[in-house]
Amino acid sequence: MRVGRMMEFASRWMAYSGGAILVAIALTTVVSIIGRTLSGLGLGPVKGDYEIVEMGCAVAVFAFMPWCQLKRGHVTVDIFISKLPDRMQAILGLIGDLFLTGAAFIILWRLWLGFGEKFPFGSEGLRAALGMGDKPFFPESTYELEIPLWIPFGLCLIGAAFFLIVAAYSVWRSFNWVLDGKEQRV
Numbered sequence: 001m002r003v004g005r006m007m008e009f010a011s012r013w014m015a016y017s018g019g020a021i022l023v024a025i026a027l028t029t030v031v032s033i034i035g036r037t038l039s040g041l042g043l044g045p046v047k048g049d050y051e052i053v054e055m056g057c058a059v060a061v062f063a064f065m066p067w068c069q070l071k072r073g074h075v076t077v078d079i080f081i082s083k084l085p086d087r088m089q090a091i092l093g094l095i096g097d098l099f100l101t102g103a104a105f106i107i108l109w110r111l112w113l114g115f116g117e118k119f120p121f122g123s124e125g126l127r128a129a130l131g132m133g134d135k136p137f138f139p140e141s142t143y144e145l146e147i148p149l150w151i152p153f154g155l156c157l158i159g160a161a162f163f164l165i166v167a168a169y170s171v172w173r174s175f176n177w178v179l180d181g182k183e184q185r186v
Helices: 002-037 049-070 086-118 124-129 150-180
Strands: none
Touching: 002 049, 002 150, 049 086, 049 150, 086 150
């Protein structure tokens, strides 16, 4: 199926990017700890290491969500479900995917509103049309590195939007499995 392959390709590369972000965070933490340890030799911690870890973890989590949904990696109660007939398992999978798509929508919606509170650009008319709210009087940034907060919010929005797309695809996929009478393994 062509759509499924495209979803898998894009989700896989988003997950890879999330993994790369986590590796960069780990390396930053190691360098910062070594710098703190060797502060007597003129070294020091990485400036803004806490901010880097905080923002990087948020972006990485949203990069992993589409892959997790596509591969059915969310928590399920398999002990109970595995005893049911195949069609009932497919129906319960569809119901779970429907609920998760609703959750993905709410996450994206709330993240969009948060992004609107942080994003200092755009005319009032455009912001109102996009549901972004009023322009912030003082654009927020991180304390040490002074990174505008709308940047990590925007990166998380990309992951959340694709999570919703993959969740909607998984509902369609699950519906087809119900029609077939059995879930396929992914």
